[in-house]
Amino acid sequence: MTSGTSSVHRATTHRPDPGLVALGEVRTGLLQHSAAIPHQLAERILQLVPGERVRLSQRPIAHALSPELMAGVDCRLAAASGTHIDGTGTVLTRASITGGTVVQASARAVVGPARADHRLPWSHYMARPGMIETRGKIEVDDLAAGFIGQPTSSSALDLSALSRRMMDVIQGSSQLDHAPRMRTKRTRLRWTARTVTAEQPHGLVEFAIEDDVLRTLQLRTKIDRIAMVASLCENLALHDWLLSTLLELIEREQRGAPHAPQAVLRLRPAIDSLLHLWMPAAHIDESLHPVWEALERRAGFTRQWEQLRDRIRDQVTLSAVTLMSVVTEGSASE
Amino acid sequence: MESSFREATAEERVASVPLSHLSVELGHLYAEDISAGRDSLAAYFQRVAPWAAEARLTALARVSGQRRPRVSTCFLVDDYFARLGSPATIIPDLLETAADSGLHIDYLARESGCVDADQVPLAQLVEGHLVPDPAPNSTGLRPAVSEAGWLCNGQRSPVNGPSEAMRPVLPWAPAVENGRRRHSIFLDIELWDQTDGRRTWSCPFLAAVWQLLRLGLLRYQGRDVVVPKAWDHDTYPQEWDDLPAILQLSPRAAPFSAYRTFSILDGRFLPVEHAVRTILAQVAVEPLVLEQIVERSNGEGMRLAPEISSRIAYLFLPE
Amino acid sequence: MIILSTSDKGGTGRSVTSCNLAYRRALQGSDVAYLDFDFGSPTAGAILSVSGAERGTTSGAGLHHYLQDRVAEPEQIDVWSASEREGLRGRPMGAGRLVLVPGDQGGGEFPVGTEMVDRCIQLFLSMEAEFELVLVDLSAGRSQAADLILSATAARQLQAITVRWLVFHRWTRQHIIAASGLVFGERGLIEAGTERGHDRADLENSIRFVRTAVLDLSSPEMAGLRPPQAAWLQSCNRELQELATKTKLGRTTMLGSIPLDPVLQWREQLISDNDVVFSQIANPQTSQAYEDLAKRLVHDEAWMSL
Ligand SMILES: Nc1ncnc2c1ncn2[C@@H]1O[C@H](COP(=O)(O)OP(=O)(O)O)[C@@H](O)[C@H]1O
Ligand SMILES: [Mg+2]
Numbered sequence: 001m002t003s004g005t006s007s008v009h010r011a012t013t014h015r016p017d018p019g020l021v022a023l024g025e026v027r028t029g030l031l032q033h034s035a036a037i038p039h040q041l042a043e044r045i046l047q048l049v050p051g052e053r054v055r056l057s058q059r060p061i062a063h064a065l066s067p068e069l070m071a072g073v074d075c076r077l078a079a080a081s082g083t084h085i086d087g088t089g090t091v092l093t094r095a096s097i098t099g100g101t102v103v104q105a106s107a108r109a110v111v112g113p114a115r116a117d118h119r120l121p122w123s124h125y126m127a128r129p130g131m132i133e134t135r136g137k138i139e140v141d142d143l144a145a146g147f148i149g150q151p152t153s154s155s156a157l158d159l160s161a162l163s164r165r166m167m168d169v170i171q172g173s174s175q176l177d178h179a180p181r182m183r184t185k186r187t188r189l190r191w192t193a194r195t196v197t198a199e200q201p202h203g204l205v206e207f208a209i210e211d212d213v214l215r216t217l218q219l220r221t222k223i224d225r226i227a228m229v230a231s232l233c234e235n236l237a238l239h240d241w242l243l244s245t246l247l248e249l250i251e252r253e254q255r256g257a258p259h260a261p262q263a264v265l266r267l268r269p270a271i272d273s274l275l276h277l278w279m280p281a282a283h284i285d286e287s288l289h290p291v292w293e294a295l296e297r298r299a300g301f302t303r304q305w306e307q308l309r310d311r312i313r314d315q316v317t318l319s320a321v322t323l324m325s326v327v328t329e330g331s332a333s334e
Numbered sequence: 335m336e337s338s339f340r341e342a343t344a345e346e347r348v349a350s351v352p353l354s355h356l357s358v359e360l361g362h363l364y365a366e367d368i369s370a371g372r373d374s375l376a377a378y379f380q381r382v383a384p385w386a387a388e389a390r391l392t393a394l395a396r397v398s399g400q401r402r403p404r405v406s407t408c409f410l411v412d413d414y415f416a417r418l419g420s421p422a423t424i425i426p427d428l429l430e431t432a433a434d435s436g437l438h439i440d441y442l443a444r445e446s447g448c449v450d451a452d453q454v455p456l457a458q459l460v461e462g463h464l465v466p467d468p469a470p471n472s473t474g475l476r477p478a479v480s481e482a483g484w485l486c487n488g489q490r491s492p493v494n495g496p497s498e499a500m501r502p503v504l505p506w507a508p509a510v511e512n513g514r515r516r517h518s519i520f521l522d523i524e525l526w527d528q529t530d531g532r533r534t535w536s537c538p539f540l541a542a543v544w545q546l547l548r549l550g551l552l553r554y555q556g557r558d559v560v561v562p563k564a565w566d567h568d569t570y571p572q573e574w575d576d577l578p579a580i581l582q583l584s585p586r587a588a589p590f591s592a593y594r595t596f597s598i599l600d601g602r603f604l605p606v607e608h609a610v611r612t613i614l615a616q617v618a619v620e621p622l623v624l625e626q627i628v629e630r631s632n633g634e635g636m637r638l639a640p641e642i643s644s645r646i647a648y649l650f651l652p653e
Numbered sequence: 654m655i656i657l658s659t660s661d662k663g664g665t666g667r668s669v670t671s672c673n674l675a676y677r678r679a680l681q682g683s684d685v686a687y688l689d690f691d692f693g694s695p696t697a698g699a700i701l702s703v704s705g706a707e708r709g710t711t712s713g714a715g716l717h718h719y720l721q722d723r724v725a726e727p728e729q730i731d732v733w734s735a736s737e738r739e740g741l742r743g744r745p746m747g748a749g750r751l752v753l754v755p756g757d758q759g760g761g762e763f764p765v766g767t768e769m770v771d772r773c774i775q776l777f778l779s780m781e782a783e784f785e786l787v788l789v790d791l792s793a794g795r796s797q798a799a800d801l802i803l804s805a806t807a808a809r810q811l812q813a814i815t816v817r818w819l820v821f822h823r824w825t826r827q828h829i830i831a832a833s834g835l836v837f838g839e840r841g842l843i844e845a846g847t848e849r850g851h852d853r854a855d856l857e858n859s860i861r862f863v864r865t866a867v868l869d870l871s872s873p874e875m876a877g878l879r880p881p882q883a884a885w886l887q888s889c890n891r892e893l894q895e896l897a898t899k900t901k902l903g904r905t906t907m908l909g910s911i912p913l914d915p916v917l918q919w920r921e922q923l924i925s926d927n928d929v930v931f932s933q934i935a936n937p938q939t940s941q942a943y944e945d946l947a948k949r950l951v952h953d954e955a956w957m958s959l
Contacts, residue, residue, distance in 0.1 A: 032782055050455070050462035051554040052620065057344035065344075070618045072468035072478060074512070090465065090618075091474055107474070119513035122467035122487075123615035127624065127640035153713035153724045161475040161725030168775040171782070178778065178813040183684065185783050255682055255747055283344075476722045 021140040022193040022226050023147045024108030025159040026234050027167045028241035029186035033176045036100030036273060039064060045173045046095055061279045066095045070129055071162055074119070077111065077134065078156040080145035087111060089125045089132030091159060093166045098238060099277045105166035107159040108230050113138055130226070132157070144192040148216050160188065182270065184245045189237035191217040193229050205294050207236075215240055219291060228285040232292065235284050239301050242277055246270060246308050267312055275312075278305055348622045349558045352589035353630065354404035355395040357548040359597040360386060360437055361409055362541075365416035372427050379435040382598050385649050386437060394596050394647065398635040404588035406440045410544060413574040414445040415537065421570040421577060429583070440587035441562055447579025448543040449535055451560045457535045459554060460543050461525065463618045467512050486522040487612050488512045523609045538609035542617070545610060547580075549645060550591030550627065551619045562590045593631050593638055594645045601650040614642050655777060655814060656950055657802055659791045659842075660821040661831035663694075666865030667821040668790050669921050670911055670943075672700040675788045676732075676923045677947035679751035683785040686729070688754045688776075689716060690791045690798045692763070695756025697790060700921045702738040703730055709758035717760030719776065720769050720801075727754050727776070740927045749785070762792065765801045773805035781814050786951065795840055803842070807850035817956060818842065818860040819908065824867045824893060833900035836860055858958050861908035863946065869912045869938065908955060909946035914939040 031037065037045075039056060042064035046054045052067035074088045093107045114120070114133035125133070150156060167186070206218040217236065221229055249270045280302060281292045296302060360382055367374065386407075395403035409428065411418065418424060425442065432439050449457045466478035469489040479490070488511040511518035525539045546552050552559045563578035564585060571577060580590060599607065624640055631638035638645065658671040668691060675687045689697040689709070695716075698706030709715055712728050719727040732751040733744040744750075780787045792798045806816050820842075822832035836842050846856045869875070870886055878886070897903050916928065916935045924943065928935040949955045 029782065032778065051459040053346075053555050055344050055346060057341045059341065063344075068621075070465045071474055072465050073472050073474050074468040074470050075473040088468070121513060121615060121641075121643070123641040123643040126465060126615060126618060127642070129618065129621045129624075151712070151714075152726055152728065153718065155471070156473060158473040158475045158725055161473070164725045165477065168779070171778055172775060172810050174809060178781075178810055180782060183783055183785060186779065252684070252749075255749065475725060 019138070019140065020110055020112040020195060021138075021144050022108060022110045022229060023144070023157075023159060024106060024191045024193075024230055024233060025163045026104055026106040026189045026191070026230075026237040027163045027186055028102060028104050028189070028237045029167065029171065030180055030182070030184045030245070031097060031101055031103045031176065032171050032178045032180050034179045034181060037097070037176075038100060041175060042097040042100060045170060045175050046097065048095070048169070057283065060282050061277065062099050063283055064097045068092045068094045068129075069166075070126075071107075072122070072125070073109075073132065073157055076156045077132070077143060078146035078150040078154060079139075079142045080149060081139070081142050083139075083142065085134050085136065085138060085143070087132040087134040087157070088114075088119050090129055091132070091157075091162055092130040093162050095166050095170050096234065097170075099273075101273050102238060102241065102277060103167065103170050104234050104238060105163045105170060106230060106234055107162035107166065108226070109157075109159070110226055111138065111143060140194050144194060144218060147192055148190055148218065160190075163188070181273065182249065185213055185248060187213050187215065187237065187241045187244055189215045189217060189233060189240065191219065191233045193219040193221050193226070196220050196222060205291055205298075207295055207299055212244075221288070221291065225285070225287070228288055232284050232288045235281060236292070236295065239278065239280060239305075242274055243301060243305055243308070246274060246305075246312070250308070250312070267316065271312060271316065275309055278302075278309075346622060348553050348556045348620060348626065350626060350630070351550045351558045351591055353550050353627070354406045354588040354590070354592035355397050355594065355634075355636070356391060356403060356405045357590065357592035357595045358386060358391055358405060358407045359410065359548070359595065359599070360407050360432065360439060362412070362597075362599055362603065364412055365418050368411070368424055368428075369419060372431060375427060375431040376434060378600075379432045379437055381651050383435040383437055385598050385651070391596070394594075396594070396636065401634075404592070406588040406590055406592065407438060408441040408443060408548070408580075408590065409439045410443050410445060411574075412445045414449065414535075414540065418574060420572045421574055422572055425570045438584065440584050441580055441582055441590050443544070443547075443580045444574055444577060445540055445544075446574070447560065448540040448547070451579035454554045454559045456543050456547075456552065456559060457526075457540065459552065459559075460539075460546060460617060464613075464616050465618045467616055469512055483524060483526050483528070484522055485525055485613060485616060486520065487615075488514070488518060488520050490522065521609065521612050523612060525613075538606050539613060541606060541610045542613040545595060545614060545646060546617065546619075546642075548591055548595045549593075549642065551623055551642065553620055553623055593627070593636060594647065596647045596649070598649045598651065601652065604650050607648055611643055611646070614646070617642070654785065654951060655781065655787045655789065655806070655816045657789045657791060657806075657816065657818045658821065659799060659818065659835070660793050661835035662822075662828065663793045665793070665821045665823055665828065666911070666917070667793070668696055669700055669917055670821060670863060670865055670946075671788055671790045671819075672697055673923055673943045674947050674950060675751060675786070676701075676925075677943045678786050678788075678950065679749045680745060680747075681944075681947060682747055682749050683951075684749040684752075684783070685786045685788065686750075686752045686754060686780050686784040687732075688780070688787060688789045689756040690789050690802070691793075692717060692756060692760060692796070692798050693792050695758075695760070696921065697753055698730075698755050701732050701736060701753055701923065702741060703732060703735045703753055703755075704737045706730060706735075706753070706755045706758075709756040709760060711758050713757070715755050715757030715760065717757040717763070720772050721763060722768065722772060729754055738923075738925075740925050741923065752784070754780075762797045765797050765804070769801060770804045770808070773801055774808045774810055777805060777811060777814070794835065795845075799842070800845070803846045803849045803851070807846070816859060817950070819863050819950075820860060821863050821865055822902070824864050824910075826893065826896065829893065829896050829900055829902055832862060833902055837901060859956070860906070861956070862902050862906050863908055864910040866913045866917070867910050872912070872938065908949055909942065911942045911946070912936065912938050 043054045046064050046066035049067040055065040057063050070090045073091055077085045077087050079085050091107050091109045095105045097103055109130055109132045111132045117135055208216045253267055391405050392403050395405055397403040491509040492507055509520040511520045524536050526533050526535045560579050562580040562582040565581040628638050658667050660667040675685045679685045689695045695709040710728055714724045714728040716727050718724045730753040732753050736742050820832050822828040843857055847853045914936050924935045924940050929937045929940045
């Protein structure tokens with residue numbers, strides 16, 4: 001019978017399908033604002049779809065997640081082998097703000113073969129949000145490799161453009177003052193997820209730093225939990241960005257006068273706004289924690305972070321002491 | 335030890351609304367049809383009656399087994415595009431002439447209710463959920479080509495604008511339908527127009543909102559958008575604005591929204607409904623709502639396809 | 654900070670000077686991006702000796718394509734690692750990043766629509782978020798590029814960003830008149846900018862002039878001139894000074910003057926300290942002028958209200 005007004009939680013149970021591959025890109029950057037923004041403002045900025053809620057959590061760290069937007073695509077997909085594969089469907093994009101400070105914008109889609117060999121009416125694709133159906137057979141490994149190696153300028157499915165546009169929308173918001181406390185790079189994480197198979201153990205990960213802004217991650221997991229996998233990738237991208245940003249700031253600080261006590265004061269904004277954001281695997285479904293742990297073992301994110309953090313703290317303490325003594329000496333000699 | 339932690343504001347939730355198996359629209363009339371008087375209303379319902387017989391509706395509800403289907407009927411009054419006469423006389427006329435043909439109207443809705451209802455800007459809400467049907471080579475690089483206030487099912491004929499210096503000018507090309515079978519049936523729909531900063535939504539756009547309401551697919555901040563208000567008075571106010579968006583006229587009626595809709599309309603509405611289906615094909619319903627309804631129908635032993643358009647049936651009345 | 658380089662005429666030395674300023678600023682420790690908006694002839698790649706991008710990039714991801722929405726992201730070339738010149742390769746100690754955002758090879762001027770203005774705003778916002786100095790080399794004259802930039806910089810989102818204009822001109826009658834016209838004249842920067850939403854006084858205050866390839870009459874080379882020659886040059890120079898003052902290009906609005914350099918007369922390139930100290934092919938005055946001007950770009954006193 002019909003029920004009254006109650007709520008349901010998402011509980012879809014598809015069988016993991018080895019013929020599917022999930023593709024995504026996450027962009028991470030510093031929010032273009034002079035201070036960390038409060039939750040309510042983050043909510044207003046992320047209100048991208050009329051009538052849909054921004055999801056807010058306070059613990060263990062303030063996190064605001066926009067509703068998901070859908071975009072239609074009908075195009076070629078990049079394949080490593082160069083095979084011509086066409087697909088039609090929808091891509092999901094969303095944005096988030098963590099700690100009132102870091103913005104992330106992401107785009108993702110699950111790609112799988114269609115039953116029909118021609119394009120179906122658009123209503124068919126709209127009923128399958130975040131799914132792209134290809135005409136003809138696909139090799140998931142070929143598609144995953146093609147996506148990972150896709151050049152910026154290509155005529156294939158462009159998740160990069162979708163995530164960039166989302167990023168630009170948030171960063172261009174009229175609610176922001178566009179006077180950030182420091183200059184930082186935006187990073188991109190391109191990721192793929194293929195289904196776990198008998199030969200390929202669960203959670204197998206390959207993470208790579210391709211250049212100073214591009215990272216890639218290749219996972220094996222259950223595709224039916226793709227929204228959770230996307231969250232995992234966003235979380236990973238966030239931590240990679242924190243680490244890269246801190247390294248960048250240290251490099252810049254040392255570029256001038258490496259030992260001057262004032263120099264280190266330039267690291268204050270970093271200390272104030274970034275250090276407390278380190279919160280690995282926050283808001284990540286428990287079932288995916290092993291993936292994060294595997295990454296930690298190989299890439300050693302937390303180890304490096306802690307080392308950097310300690311170094312900055314030491315320098316700040318040191319320079320505070322030096323400055324103090326400069327001040328006292330100065331006043332004594334007057 | 336098992337432990338759990340949750341924050342309600344962090345969860346994705348949507349309300350679940352009461353659903354019938356079938357929502358039957360007994361008609362949709364323009365202001366001039368209504369003001370043509372009782373006799374023409376009576377004639378209209380006589381034309382509708384044979385197509386709305388109970389046995390026929392039961393069959394259309396497609397309920398498995400011996401279950402009694404939940405079927406509700408509704409009627410949409412156009413109080414948006416033209417000023418109508420007073421509800422105090424029109425509603426009783428409608429109900430009585432329908433009853434004379436053996437028809438019963440469970441819910442009466444106002445077309446303005448598809449624009450704003452119970453403080454929810456419905457038309458804007460639906461417009462904000464449009465995802466244009468992508469033309470070939472839509473890679474996501476550019477936002478879908480859009481003309482403010484218009485929606486189409488393909489690619490418009492290219493306009494010869496200025497291009498990069500010294501580059502060839504494009505020749506004329508026809509508009510084409512996406513996913514066409516060799517030949518195109520291209521449709522470009524005006525969603526609204528604007529005069530003096532005031533937006534007027536088009537008839538097909540509001541009719542699309544109406545279908546979505548009847549299918550129980552709209553939510554606002556996760557909540558149900560329009561709840562029909564029971565009307566147990568014998569009289570009606572002088573002004574349409576004093577009525578709720580949707581009136582429930584019979585207390586024991588099955589729920590207003592349904593898994594499927596069936597609309598009996600005058601033949602002249604065919605182009606409007608072609609436009610409605612084209613619009614509906616481009617509306618993104620919240621995935622959670624889509625899933626929820628499919629699951630509930632499965633629970634009732636029905637197989638409901640996820641495509642919205644597959645849930646909509648029409649009968650266009652012969653003259 | 655965004656610096657917009659423009660000039661009324663081509664061949665003023667705008668691109669060469671701008672590249673040298675970007676280079677000097679990076680050496681002084683700032684992270685610098687050089688955006689090649691000279692749509693008609695994107696030559697920054699050649700001046701910076703970036704191979705494969707001498708006449709714009711061939712990757713398809715240059716600024717032409719970015720602004721026309723044909724690519725999501727413009728290419729960024731790290732000059733310190735991509736430069737073909739031995740002396741430029743490898744980032745020097747204490748230097749900041751030096752990045753070229755090239756134009757596309759074979760790209761021309763194109764019409765400017767509102768979407769393009771939005772793209773330009775997004776580009777400036779993202780560049781500003783990453784670089785301390787964003788130097789934009791525009792096409793000469795009343796170009797589409799200038800139009801685009803005037804519209805973009807009037808946008809609300811860019812109001813927190815410091816935007817400054819450099820107008821380059823040679824030290825001749827024609828050039829002085831033309832540069833003044835470009836700024837103060839009909840359909841000039843100030844008139845067009847005000848139409849596009851800029852505050853007239855603020856815009857006027859954010860514009861400075863740079864004289865290029867100026868013969869230095871006090872330099873030792875001048876000692877070889879015959880007295881009548883020297884006298885003629887002196888009087889000519891005085892006339893030009895007067896003209897400059899009359900056309901609002903005088904001392905107060907001039908940010909710098911770059912001397913005529915023999916190397917630059919023959920080749921468009923960066924003047925490195927190497928060129929001055931070791932090979933001694935370039936004049937120390939030239940590199941010093943770049944060095945000083947690079948500092949003045951970001952020195953607020955030089956940009957105080959007039
Ligand atoms: N200070 C200078 N002394 C001598 N020649 C110069 C100087 N600055 C630039 N040039 C030369 O002037 C010519 C035009 O310079 P360029 O930067 O290409 O001008 P624009 O960008 O204004 O068209 C080039 O050959 C360049 O090398
Ligand atoms: Mg030039």
